Amino acid sequence: MSLAYYPGCTLKTRARNLEEPAVASMEALGLKLDEVSGWNCCGAVYSLADDDLIHRVAPVRNLTRVEKQGKMELVTLCAFCLNTLKRANLLMKEDVEKRDTLNTFIDEGIAYNGEVKVVHLLEVLRDEIGWESLAQKVKLPLRELKAAPYYGCTLLRPREVAIDNVEAPSVLREFLKALGATPIDFGESTQCCGSYQIISNPNDISEYARVILSSASSHGAEALILTCPLCDYNLGQGQKELSKKSGLGEVPLLYFTQLLALALGLDPQVCHFELNYGSPESLLMAKGLLS
């Protein structure tokens, strides 16, 4: 069985360590991720101004093409893409006037009504495969790995597109348990990393990163588990300097898909650990999960 899949720009370059283990893992689980043909950038952020339709063209065009290709469900991996596509989809479902304007402008030959269901890969694992079934397919349980789930913002906010309970999400916790790891809860798991402020206020980002990383670390986490390439960059790129300044040890950052591939017993090369921040390879070797 195959699932229509939207990768987005970053997964093809900086975040190959998010995408490639996902594609390999899903194939191993019998669900092939089938890339939508003709996809374009989703715009990364959903426009928050009521009159700004031009910035909704990019995500809606993607959704229109998915429907034209006969698919009614679209799987995303990048948390930013999920948020933008899902919010644009909601607009097409609920606002008749804007829907008509966008359909006329996009001119793809169909009137798109917001009927494609946009989901995140974590939802596929939770709702279509199920944690018990996933646990049965684990070949290398991630025993003794204490991992803190970090959700960031876009998987959970706004409420109408959240993939889980906004206040107390559990999807990453359950995912980690299914793989045999020990999930570590900490208070900042849904706190913003500073997002796009990295291009104008990098100093603020270092402070946000310090708060998040030191909290996870003080709760006993050996690694932080991520879903978003911008969280990865914001929490990772300044870690060496942060570690010098604050004395905080480096916290390895891992994408959830890398842990999935590892636990399913796939070739670790598919995980591209060389692209990660915080040297997770030495941690994984110490835990006997990597040789």
Added chain:
Amino acid sequence: MTRKVPVTISPKRSRSEFARRVKELSGQNLQLCYQCGLCSGNCPAVTNMDISPRRIIELARLGLEDEIANSKTVWICASCLACAVNCPRGLDLSKVMEAIRLLTLRKNIDHVRPEDIPLQERCELPQIAMVSGLRKFTG
């Protein structure tokens, strides 16, 4: 954070073009706000702001454009929506912040110039950082 801003409030200012445009662009009814401050309390960036999110709402609905224009708050907001999901009145403050940013950006006044971002950083940043940042900070 407390900062005293001497202001003159009047029905004329609260019905100003600025107040009307913020309401129109954000789609938010600012009169719903009862100033409980949960938005500020949940904002992870509030300590870097010179005017708290709660006060931005109050200034915006009073039409106090200059006070807002002189503040860096809307340029510190990362649209994380911690305010929106916690607002007991159902207001989405991230849309108010965006509306205020756009009133500047649409005058062709950019907050960030791409050429000012160091080349090495431009090469290293993930695309979503560049696309989202330039979407939020340029017109």
